[in-house]
Amino acid sequence: QVQLVESGGGVVQAGGSLRLSCAASGRTFSSYAMGWFSQAPGKERELVASINWSGALTYYAGSVKGRFTISRDNAKRTVYLQMNSLKPEDTAVYYCAANGRPGRIDSSESEYTYWGQGTQVTVSS
Numbered sequence: 001q002v003q004l005v006e007s008g009g010g011v012v013q014a015g016g017s018l019r020l021s022c023a024a025s026g027r028t029f030s031s032y033a034m035g036w037f038s039q040a041p042g043k044e045r046e047l048v049a050s051i052n053w054s055g056a057l058t059y060y061a062g063s064v065k066g067r068f069t070i071s072r073d074n075a076k077r078t079v080y081l082q083m084n085s086l087k088p089e090d091t092a093v094y095y096c097a098a099n100g101r102p103g104r105i106d107s108s109e110s111e112y113t114y115w116g117q118g119t120q121v122t123v124s125s
Contacts, residue, residue, distance in 0.1 A: 002026040002098050002114040009094060009119030012086055016123070020081040022096030022116055029077040030054075033102050035112060036070060036081045038092035038121075045095070047109065049081060053102035064090075086123045093118040 008020040020036065035050040049070035050059045058070055069082040079096055097112035 002029075002032065004096050004098060004114055004116035006094065006096050006116040006119040009121045011122045011124065014086060014088055014123055014125050016086050017082070017084045018086065018121060020083065020094055020096075020119060020121075022079045022081075024077045024079075024098065030074045031102055032098040032100060032114075033104055033107060034070075034072060034079040035097045035099070035107070036079075037095045037097060037109070037112075038090070039095070039118075040089075040092040043092075045109065048094070050105045050107070051079065052105050057103075057105045059105040083121070086121075088123045088125045091121060091123050093120050095119075 003025045006022045030053050033052050036048045037045050038048050039045040051070045055072050067085045072079040095118045096116045098114040099107045099112040101107050
């Protein structure tokens with residue numbers, strides 16, 4: 001069992017930055033690949049970024065590539081999402097999630113086993 005707690009959300013103006021954190025407790029953090037998902041009002045939840053167990057492999061959705069950076073610190077059992085050049089369309093609830101395929105960054109949403117409660121990001125224009 002893994003418990004995930006996100007933090008760092010808030011309200012920011014367009015062009016600003018936020019850093020989301022997701023702290024994990026429970027089973028060995030490095031046994032899991034991690035992902036950040038976003039869900040805007042009225043829309044499906046979608047994968048924003050993912051990272052394998054070591055941090056050597058990352059994936060980004062096209063809409064955030066070049067603006068967001070995912071990273072992890074296994075010693076601190078934490079995964080981060082640095083969000084720069086934020087746009088109003090980035091407004092969403094952001095969730096971190098863990099899946100038991102530690103070497104992969106192409107897991108589908110259904111393969112993520114553990115989820116945090118979400119943190120709201122609001123970007124004003």
